[in-house]
Amino acid sequence: MRGTPVKGEPLEEPSAPSGGPALAPDGDRFGFSRFARHPFFTDVNRWLVERVASLGSLGPRIVDLACGPGAITELILAAMKERGRGLVYAVDPSLSELDRARRRITSSVVRFVHGSAENLSRLVPQVDVVVFCNAIHLVSDKRRVLDEIRKVLGPGGALAFNTTYFKGCYKPGTERFWRYWVLRAAQYLRARGVGVVRQGKAPAMQWYAPEEYAALLAGSGFLGCSWYLHEVGLSADSLEDIGQFSMFIEGALPGVPLEDGAEALRQTVRPAMRDANLLDVVPRYWLQFIARTPA
Numbered sequence: 001m002r003g004t005p006v007k008g009e010p011l012e013e014p015s016a017p018s019g020g021p022a023l024a025p026d027g028d029r030f031g032f033s034r035f036a037r038h039p040f041f042t043d044v045n046r047w048l049v050e051r052v053a054s055l056g057s058l059g060p061r062i063v064d065l066a067c068g069p070g071a072i073t074e075l076i077l078a079a080m081k082e083r084g085r086g087l088v089y090a091v092d093p094s095l096s097e098l099d100r101a102r103r104r105i106t107s108s109v110v111r112f113v114h115g116s117a118e119n120l121s122r123l124v125p126q127v128d129v130v131v132f133c134n135a136i137h138l139v140s141d142k143r144r145v146l147d148e149i150r151k152v153l154g155p156g157g158a159l160a161f162n163t164t165y166f167k168g169c170y171k172p173g174t175e176r177f178w179r180y181w182v183l184r185a186a187q188y189l190r191a192r193g194v195g196v197v198r199q200g201k202a203p204a205m206q207w208y209a210p211e212e213y214a215a216l217l218a219g220s221g222f223l224g225c226s227w228y229l230h231e232v233g234l235s236a237d238s239l240e241d242i243g244q245f246s247m248f249i250e251g252a253l254p255g256v257p258l259e260d261g262a263e264a265l266r267q268t269v270r271p272a273m274r275d276a277n278l279l280d281v282v283p284r285y286w287l288q289f290i291a292r293t294p295a
């Protein structure tokens with residue numbers, strides 16, 4: 001399924017994601033690495049990184065915003081290798097994630113920067129590309145962050161971001177799986193004396209439609225926007241792994257201690273898949289987005 005390109009170059013359809021088994025975590029109990037090691041996650045991010053790297057006339061300075069444990073930094077380095085030069089600023093507000101990325105990446109062209117997207121223009125010099133994967137939904141003041149990204153991008157620069165937390169992320173017919181999963185996990189916890197508070201989505205988790213992102217980007221001075229809905233099949237193993245990530249647990253089961261929430265999500269993912277009659281994978285969309293600055 002293709003999102004409506006607003007302006008600029010259309011994004012092409014991706015090749016089929018490869019899928020595959022989960023690998024062992026690196027001792028990072030509630031971090032993102034466990035989920036990030038699934039091959040489909042690499043595929044969906046590589047697709048975006050390669051798209052933005054292949055745009056003509058882009059310079060070699062790149063920010064990996066919200067770099068986390070460094071999976072995207074590695075993809076950027078691989079894309080840069082083909083072009084032969086470059087400098088990457090890997091930025092994240094979490095010291096532990098940044099430390100993980102530092103240990104994973106030894107390249108001398110990567111600068112690790114501690115800080116948040118909200119202050120980006122004070123953290124890095126002018127660059128040619130900002131890659132912002134799997135994190136824009138975590139930002140509460142999206143206008144401010146897009147203004148900051150616009151400030152650091154030079155003429156003819158590009159912002160590439162993606163997220164699977166947006167209005168339209170559920171393939172029709174699959175919403176009930178997510179509802180059943182949270183309901184079953186809450187039941188599991190209550191049966192063990194752990195209270196679960198029902199509350200609305202935290203502002204930081206506010207989901208936007210692609211058209212809303214396009215309008216925000218236009219307001220921040222971006223000229224061309226293209227987007228694409230990239231379908232991924234989430235296996236039970238991968239869902240189990242995202243259910244161990246602190247930010248996912250906090251979003252699904254607000255107020256529940258991480259250890260309890262992670263166990264409840266682990267125990268209930270397969271029963272919820274059966275409830276929803278999704279026996280193999282749960283299909284879901286990633287929003288892939290590229291916006292340009294005026295030349």
Ligand SMILES: C[S@@+](CC[C@H](N)C(=O)[O-])C[C@H]1O[C@@H](n2cnc3c(N)ncnc32)[C@H](O)[C@@H]1O
Pocket residue numbers: 032036045065066067068069070071072091092093094097115116117118132133134135138139
């Ligand atoms: C789900 S991880 C994604 C990591 C990496 N981009 C990837 O796709 O593998 C989200 C990351 O966003 C970072 N993050 C959260 N809020 C942020 C903010 N306001 N500015 C920059 N990064 C933020 C977190 O520290 C975390 O490392």
